[in-house]
């Protein structure tokens with residue numbers, strides 16, 4: 257954990273880092289709302305700022321039969337559940353009851369677009385950046401923090417029934433991806449070894465960017481190689497990549513090639529890349545983001561809502 261005074265000191269030694277402006281990318285950059293439940297108005301705030309991907313850190317409570325949303329166990333507030341902070345809000349947006357940006361017909365426009373056809377070779381970047389029928393999809397990134405993924409994941413999937421019963425979820429069925437206006441992606445704590453063997457599912461896995469030559473291994477030893485029908489998005493910790501400078505100082509000259517390698521590898525498997533863990537108050541935050549975009553990364557993982565418009569030019 258970096259204390260703010262250290263950051264202030266770093267800001268003094270690297271004034272040039274503070275002055276960096278966001279570059280102008282030549283394509284749409286995808287924005288993910290990190291720890292979205294901590295925003296003043298979860299989901300809505302990020303949605304208003306042009307984000308279409310929202311993160312929930314989940315703690316299953318078997319007595320209450322609820323998932324609380326919080327970063328750590330001591331931060332749990334019993335009035336803040338996955339249902340209240342995320343799910344109800346997404347349903348409200350999608351039913352056209354929240355914003356003129358998203359009409360009641362939008363999910364049907366997405367589903368009924370003639371170019372929306374089942375495929376065994378998904379183009380996830382196109383899915384996320386353009387969607388279908390002029391409607392971009394919403395992604396829920398689900399992170400089970402309570403260390404009980406095996407038992408709590410099925411409960412989480414039950415809670416997502418309101419999205420499922422409306423026919424909105426992207427599915428993998430009969431060897432094909434069926435694109436829907438919502439995609440569920442499990443990350444840290446998700447039992448990938450239970451997801452990968454399934455022949456039919458409406459949830460996906462956040463695979464390890466730069467290591468897609470590996471596989472999901474089940475407890476019985478079967479291996480399921482990562483591929484694009486399992487991994488719409490793949491992620492790695494920014495600071496775990498060699499020469500990242502922990503994201504505190506602008507990336508040194510050796511860094512871009514390291515990130516480039518992970519991005520090219522992930523794109524080879526037709527997944528999209530996200531690097532998480534660039535801290536919101538790091539003086540070199542914009543230098544880090546600029547470098548990731550220049551190296552071809554797809555997602556920016558951020559808590560700072562104005563970042564979307566800073567790069568994509570509109571909110």
Ligand SMILES: *[C@@H]1O[C@H](CO)[C@@H](O)[C@H](O)[C@H]1NC(C)=O
Pocket residue numbers: 282283550552
């Ligand atoms: C954007 O620029 C990168 C090089 O920085 C290039 O590899 C990529 O093909 C360009 N993309 C588009 C859509 O022009």
Ligand SMILES: *[C@@H]1O[C@H](CO)[C@@H](O)[C@H](O)[C@H]1NC(C)=O
Pocket residue numbers: 344347348351353
């Ligand atoms: C949206 O509005 C419709 C019509 O007013 C209502 O039937 C529906 O329950 C609302 N949905 C949500 C999620 O608020």
Ligand SMILES: *[C@@H]1O[C@H](CO)[C@@H](O)[C@H](O)[C@H]1NC(C)=O
Pocket residue numbers: 451452453454455480481482483484485486
């Ligand atoms: C991709 O991975 C999934 C999940 O492990 C597997 O079921 C599927 O058969 C794989 N697809 C191909 C084309 O290998």
Ligand SMILES: *[C@@H]1O[C@H](CO)[C@@H](O)[C@H](O)[C@H]1NC(C)=O
Pocket residue numbers: 467469470471
């Ligand atoms: C994947 O590729 C990396 C880099 O080339 C290599 O170090 C690693 O051993 C490979 N992993 C597997 C499971 O093949």
Ligand SMILES: *[C@@H]1O[C@H](CO)[C@@H](O)[C@H](O)[C@H]1NC(C)=O
Pocket residue numbers: 377484524525526
């Ligand atoms: C990635 O997508 C391209 C273009 O659709 C396809 O030709 C290629 O086989 C795919 N690669 C993998 C590893 O799935």
